[in-house]
Ligand SMILES: NC(=O)C1=CN([C@@H]2O[C@H](COP(=O)(O)OP(=O)(O)OC[C@H]3O[C@@H](n4cnc5c(N)ncnc54)[C@H](OP(=O)(O)O)[C@@H]3O)[C@@H](O)[C@H]2O)[C@@H](O)CC1
């Protein structure tokens with residue numbers, strides 16, 4: 001499913017109407033009808049509704065909802081935030097239908113506050129069709145006043161059409177005041193405000209409905225962002241061939257696991273094996289080799305030189321060249337730690353890894369001292385920062401990252417040529433060509449140390465199986481999030497990273 005900026009949504013509408021010849025009124029009728037259907041699913045009996053309509057096309061959707069609820073036997077009153085003369089052609093037509101059918105339509109210019117408030121307080125449902133993607137800047141009167149009154153009235157249920165009035169479609173900012181919705185029905189595509197804080201907290205549940213926009217419109221002008229779903233990568237998640245063998249599914253090297261952090265590399269390695277990779281070697285400092293070997297049964301263990309402190313030194317083992325040629329993918333970072341000569345070490349790793357390379361955790365912190373190290377890479381590099389690591393990479397703060405996750409991820413991908421997997425409650429995957437995928441499958445059960453190490457392993461495993469990064473990254477993030485959800489037995493308080501690993505198989509099975 002596509003995710004649009006306001007401009008992309010306008011371009012899609014324009015192409016559909018002006019080039020494909022779909023009448024705008026048909027799209028508006030479909031939008032309003034499908035939004036009504038979502039409401040009627042929740043309320044089996046006729047109720048009392050107040051519909052607030054603006055003069056733009058969002059208001060037109062509102063008039064369609066008002067008429068449809070009225071026809072379904074609901075008691076409906078409509079309040080309009082401007083004059084008939086300001087209405088767009090389609091909006092005016094649907095306004096006229098409401099009048100012709102005898103619906104109560106009132107105009108609000110700030111004078112009839114008592115009347116509107118009483119109406120809102122009596123309503124079971126308020127439909128917010130004041131502003132959608134056409135909003136510009138801080139709310140002006142009388143819209144601001146109407147928004148404030150809805151929030152004051154605290155109606156039982158608020159349905160927002162496309163977006164709650166008062167949220168900026170693209171930045172997710174609040175434009176002074178915003179309607180607190182229980183359900184937002186978005187038309188044809190997702191919009192950024194459904195994901196970005198603080199706007200997303202005003203949306204309630206978000207459902208996207210079809211408005212009859214032909215697929216050709218999306219193919220003609222593909223937006224830059226998609227919401228993650230299996231249709232994006234399902235072709236690569238195929239049943240395993242009965243003729244396959246371990247060599248078919250690649251060999252992954254996991255580098256990390258310093259003293260006190262062995263578990264991180266262990267989790268990555270096990271997650272990779274549970275995600276179908278043929279073979280895993282876990283590279284740990286020499287001093288940790290014996291401990292790791294007793295911990296893992298299914299993975300190979302390779303001891304790297306260390307200084308006795310449990311950290312890697314800035315050197316490569318003597319047999320690295322011969323060994324490296326056997327790995328299809330390298331992941332570095334989980335439990336790696338910081339060590340003297342780390343920058344030279346990472347530079348060498350970047351040069352000599354002849355396949356995809358995933359950098360996580362401290363490998364990212366080392367990289368943040370000099371992003372130009374990545375410019376030598378010919379094969380895909382994938383960075384999987386959490387917001388703290390991302391802040392170090394861009395030389396900003398966590399607040400900067402969280403205020404604009406999608407923008408910072410996109411900019412870093414374009415700047416470095418790496419694929420960025422910016423983790424969080426919704427993870428952003430940004431590719432160097434500007435495209436982005438947004439993931440919504442995760443669970444707060446994953447907000448616990450070790451979850452990220454699992455993701456690194458899953459991603460490394462899919463890459464080692466020859467899946468291109470454009471599919472492997474969204475596939476790993478999606479299945480990791482789903483495994484996190486499936487791992488919840490009694491409470492999301494209690495999920496361990498190892499239980500997420502145990503549920504990778506279920507997630508893959510349910511998606512195959
Ligand atoms: N196009 C299509 O085919 C389809 C579009 N669809 C629907 O159309 C919606 C987009 O419609 P849109 O572009 O008309 O914009 P919309 O959100 O109604 O707002 C414009 C109005 O808001 C006003 N306004 C702006 N900022 C303001 C502020 N800060 N404070 C106060 N007022 C402000 C602005 O006033 P003006 O600035 O012109 O004075 C103007 O009157 C979209 O979200 C979807 O619901 C669906 O029906 C499917 C088919």
Ligand SMILES: Nc1ncnc2c1ncn2[C@@H]1O[C@H](COP(=O)(O)OP(=O)(O)O)[C@@H](O)[C@H]1O
Pocket residue numbers: 361385386423424425426427442443444445446447448449450451452453454455
């Ligand atoms: N509230 C949340 N909702 C959904 N997913 C989350 C949430 N918090 C964390 N996650 C996911 O859990 C993982 C945490 O990664 P990270 O912080 O690197 O953990 P660690 O390095 O300790 O293993 C990421 O994949 C992130 O997207």
Ligand SMILES: [K+]
Pocket residue numbers: 058128129130131132160161162163164165
């Ligand atoms: K709205």
